[in-house]
Amino acid sequence: MSTNLADYKNIWVFAEQRQGKIMGVALELIGEACKLAKDISDETEVCAVLVGDGIEDLAKECFEYGADKVYLLQHPLLKNFTTDAYAKVMTEAMEVYKPEIVLYGATHIGRDLAPRIAARSHTGLTADCTHLDVSVAKYIEFAKANTTLDTSTLDPESKDTGLKMTRPAFGGNLMATIVSPRTRPQMATVRPGVMSKREREAGRTGEVIKVDVKLSEADVRTKILNIVKEAKEMVSLTDADIICSGGRGLGGPEGFKLIQEFADKVGGVVGSSRACVDNGWIDHAHQVGQTGTTVKPKIYFACGISGAIQHLAGMQDSDIIVAINKDPDAPIFEVADYGIVGDLYKVIPQIMEAWDK
Amino acid sequence: MKVIVCAKQVPDTNEIKINPETGSLIRDGVPSILNPDDANALEEALKLKDMYPDTHITVVSMGPPQAQDMLFECLAMGADEAILLSDRAVGGSDTYATSNAISAVIDKYKKEFGDFDIIFGGRQAIDGDTAQVGPQIAEKQHLPQVTYVVDFKLSDDKKTVTVKRQLEDGYEEIEVKTPCMLTCTKELNQPRYMSMKGIFNKDKKITVWSAADCEVDLSVVGLKASPTNVYRSFTPRPKGKGVMVAGDTEAEIAANLIASFKEKHII
Numbered sequence: 052m053s054t055n056l057a058d059y060k061n062i063w064v065f066a067e068q069r070q071g072k073i074m075g076v077a078l079e080l081i082g083e084a085c086k087l088a089k090d091i092s093d094e095t096e097v098c099a100v101l102v103g104d105g106i107e108d109l110a111k112e113c114f115e116y117g118a119d120k121v122y123l124l125q126h127p128l129l130k131n132f133t134t135d136a137y138a139k140v141m142t143e144a145m146e147v148y149k150p151e152i153v154l155y156g157a158t159h160i161g162r163d164l165a166p167r168i169a170a171r172s173h174t175g176l177t178a179d180c181t182h183l184d185v186s187v188a189k190y191i192e193f194a195k196a197n198t199t200l201d202t203s204t205l206d207p208e209s210k211d212t213g214l215k216m217t218r219p220a221f222g223g224n225l226m227a228t229i230v231s232p233r234t235r236p237q238m239a240t241v242r243p244g245v246m247s248k249r250e251r252e253a254g255r256t257g258e259v260i261k262v263d264v265k266l267s268e269a270d271v272r273t274k275i276l277n278i279v280k281e282a283k284e285m286v287s288l289t290d291a292d293i294i295c296s297g298g299r300g301l302g303g304p305e306g307f308k309l310i311q312e313f314a315d316k317v318g319g320v321v322g323s324s325r326a327c328v329d330n331g332w333i334d335h336a337h338q339v340g341q342t343g344t345t346v347k348p349k350i351y352f353a354c355g356i357s358g359a360i361q362h363l364a365g366m367q368d369s370d371i372i373v374a375i376n377k378d379p380d381a382p383i384f385e386v387a388d389y390g391i392v393g394d395l396y397k398v399i400p401q402i403m404e405a406w407d408k
Numbered sequence: 409m410k411v412i413v414c415a416k417q418v419p420d421t422n423e424i425k426i427n428p429e430t431g432s433l434i435r436d437g438v439p440s441i442l443n444p445d446d447a448n449a450l451e452e453a454l455k456l457k458d459m460y461p462d463t464h465i466t467v468v469s470m471g472p473p474q475a476q477d478m479l480f481e482c483l484a485m486g487a488d489e490a491i492l493l494s495d496r497a498v499g500g501s502d503t504y505a506t507s508n509a510i511s512a513v514i515d516k517y518k519k520e521f522g523d524f525d526i527i528f529g530g531r532q533a534i535d536g537d538t539a540q541v542g543p544q545i546a547e548k549q550h551l552p553q554v555t556y557v558v559d560f561k562l563s564d565d566k567k568t569v570t571v572k573r574q575l576e577d578g579y580e581e582i583e584v585k586t587p588c589m590l591t592c593t594k595e596l597n598q599p600r601y602m603s604m605k606g607i608f609n610k611d612k613k614i615t616v617w618s619a620a621d622c623e624v625d626l627s628v629v630g631l632k633a634s635p636t637n638v639y640r641s642f643t644p645r646p647k648g649k650g651v652m653v654a655g656d657t658e659a660e661i662a663a664n665l666i667a668s669f670k671e672k673h674i675i
Contacts, residue, residue: 134543134553159575163555166540170507170547175635178538200642215639221421221535225433227641234635247673272552272588276570277581350674371674372650373665388650389668391661401662406675408666 059235062088063122063150065141066099066113067160069132070278073109076156076243078116083183083246084154085117090186091151091212096120098150102137104130107259114257117249121257122148126264128271131278132160135271138167140264145172147262150236152214154183157240165240175231176238177216181245184215190228193217198226213237288337288344293319293352296339296366297327300355300376300395304332309399310354316403322346322366324356340365354395358383375399409463409566410521411453413487414510414529414545415446417471417478421534442478445530447485447599449592452560453528454486454600460566464488466521468513470498470506476614483612484602490612491517495619500631503536507544508628509619514549516622525566527589531556539591546589554582555591 062084066077081099088095098120099113110121124140141164145153153168155161157179169176184190187209194200214237217228231237288294295314297307307321314321322344323337339346340362351369356362358374358381366372367386374387375395384390391398419438442450450467457463467482467490469475479490491513498509517524527549532539539555546553558579559572567586572579574593619626627633653668655661669675 134555138547159556159573162539163543163553166503166538166543167547167553169540169635170504170544173504173635175502175504176540177636178536178540194640194642198642200640220537220641221419221424221433225641225643228639229636230639231635232637245673272584273554274583275580276583278575278578279581280578350669371669384652385649389665390650390652391665392652393658393661397658398661401658402665404659405662405666408663 054233054235056235059149059151060094061096061098061120061148061150061152062091063098063100063145063153063236064118065153065155065161065164066101066109066118066121067156067158068101068103068106068109069160071103071106071109073112074156074158074243075248076158076161076241076246078112078248079243079246080154080156080241081113081117082249083241084152085249087152087183087185087214090184090189095151098122100124100141100144102129102140104128110259111256115251115253115255117252117255119257121259122262123259124262124264126266128266128268129264131275132164133271133273133275134163134167135273136266137164138171139270140262140266142168142171143265144262145236153236153238155238155240157242161240165238169238172236174234174236174238175229176240177218177229177231178240180216180218180239180241182217183239183241183246184217185212187211187215190215214239288320288322288339288346291320291346292349293317294322294339294346294348294350294366294369295319295352295354296322296324296356297333297354298324298356298362299326299330300357301327301332302355304330306355306396307333309396313352313354313399313403316406317350317352319348319350319352322351324359324362353383353387354399356383357381358386409456409460409526410524411456411463411465412514412517412524412527413446413450413453413465413467413482414527414542415450415467415469415478415482416443416530416533417441417469417475418443418533418535440474440478442481443530443533443535444594445532445592447530448594448596449528449530449590450482450485450487451597451599452557452590452592453526455597456526456562457486464521466491466517466524468510468517469493470501470509470513473616476616479614481602483609483614484606485600486603486606488612490614492614492616493619493622493624494616495624497619497626498624498629500634501629502634502636503538503540503544504636505629505631505634507541507548508633509624510541510545511548512624512629513617513622514545516617523587525586526569527551527587529589529591531591531593542589542591549589551587551589552584553589553591554584557590557592558595560590560592560596
């Protein structure tokens with residue numbers, strides 16, 4: 052590993068596109084790369100890498116969201132994603148232009164492609180990052196605000212600008228910050244939705260570099276027969292990002308009609324307290340709690356749920372808990388990040404209306 | 409057919425607790441299990457064996473000697489044999505170094521048993537959740553890969569595989585020639601239980617190889633050869649009691665809630 056680290060410059064974002072549409076996570080990563088570039092040096096540029104066929108027009112979007120340069124890798128064999136073709140052209144472009152950092156969205160495509168490239172380039176890759184830093188001072192700031200980490204061993208004056216990639220491990224029980232100190236580029240996949248896009252700056256432009264792509268059919272060993280779009284299937288409680296749960300406060304089985312509408316609106320699934328299941332208002336499959344399913348969604352809406360211990364045991368590790376209850380003394384408010392005292396039949400329709408605004 | 413299944417023994421992360429004083433994982437009493445996605449990988453191989461009884465399934469793993477417990481389970485489910493690479497020299501490997509080590513095991517397998525047709529692996533392991541080792545083994549073995557497999561079919565001549573690869577908003581149908589590497593999801597199948605016959609079958613064996621046994625290049629495995637290192641690790645700050653959402657009307661409360669969600673990038 053005798054890489055000369057100083058030869059590697061600039062931040063690349065794999066600007067993933069599907070059927071000619073840029074994925075939101077790519078624009079988020081361009082926004083994040085702008086922040087990181089500033090902390091590395093004034094000369095560090097943010098480069099979007101567009102891989103596909105007939106996708107020149109997407110460069111404009113990359114510039115307007117903050118890219119300084121766009122590398123265009125185009126070929127008829129790149130029209131749809133294949134591991135072989137994309138890994139080959141990306142790896143070869145990286146060898147020529149030597150980026151210091153390469154970021155990918157942690158999508159089903161990014162998570163397929165990036166490890167293959169990392170192995171071929173003999174460099175490190177950190178999966179599913181939720182936070183990135185280059186500046187040690189900013190890392191200390193982040194750690195102090197969000198974690199229990201003892202930061203006394205870190206030097207805020209440090210000149211180290213290596214990429215510090217923070218990710219959950221052990222099912223979210225632990226966070227780890229990973230570095231790739233000896234190899235370049237430093238690579239990470241980043242979860243969609245955690246970084247912020249910059250405000251779109253209409254008319255902002257930059258340099259487009261057309262990269263010479265060498266590909267033949269023999270390079271691509273998988274054949275795509277079909278790409279099928281499906282409406283999202285009914286997901287199980289354990290996989291749901293958002294759960295809307297109803298409790299005894301619904302007053303009757305018909306209350307779950309509102310909860311279902313609420314769940315449909317926010318892209319969630321319906322959960323329930325044990326009381327409702329015991330009363331026969333809803334099927335046991337929906338029950339959250341010690342005797343039901345243990346859940347850890349991003350958002351848990353507890354609607355008319357008082358918060359019995361057995362229920363709390365099954366949902367208190369949710370990222371964000373919103374409790375809606377008439378009784379201000381309900382124990383659910385002790386674990387809620389957001390508490391709303393009120394009539395759920397009035398509050399929920401308003402949340403549904405505000406959701407799209 | 410010859411099929412390789414890559415499997416990992418993992419702590420059941422649902423059972424892990426954190427010591428709030430030290431921020432370290434409490435592993436005592438946490439059961440070790442066959443990684444769930446790897447069970448799906450093995451099941452798909454077993455389904456092939458159901459259809460073509462001459463299919464030979466070898467489960468390959470890397471880990472401490474106790475990982476034999478997990479491999480015993482694989483044999484009792486129906487795999488024919490298992491190989492465990494267990495050596496301190498490969499300890500501390502990141503995904504890159506791990507794939508180098510497992511690839512060396514597969515090279516050794518080829519020398520001893522000849523070419524294989526398919527490698528099945530799990531999509532990802534629940535302790536790291538990286539999903540990187542499968543594609544990295546495929547790269548080291550110069551194999552085409554398909555990840556996130558939710559459906560699998562083998563052609564009658566056993567030379568071509570047609571799979572569905574899961575996407576966020578649907579799936580792709582992909583055709584690939586053997587040999588190839590496929591990583592499997594839980595949607596692919598329902599893993600079978602161990603059978604009584606499997607549990608009491610003493611003929612099947614688990615082979616434990618050292619790094620020297622499978623001629624691993626020691627310069628590409630272990631902690632020192634791993635391009636990624638842990639800089640710091642910590643537990644997320646435990647959350648305290650939250651806020652009551654302010655507002656005079658339900659509409660105002662709802663608007664304030666959503667505004668706060670957006671400010672904190674919750675939605």
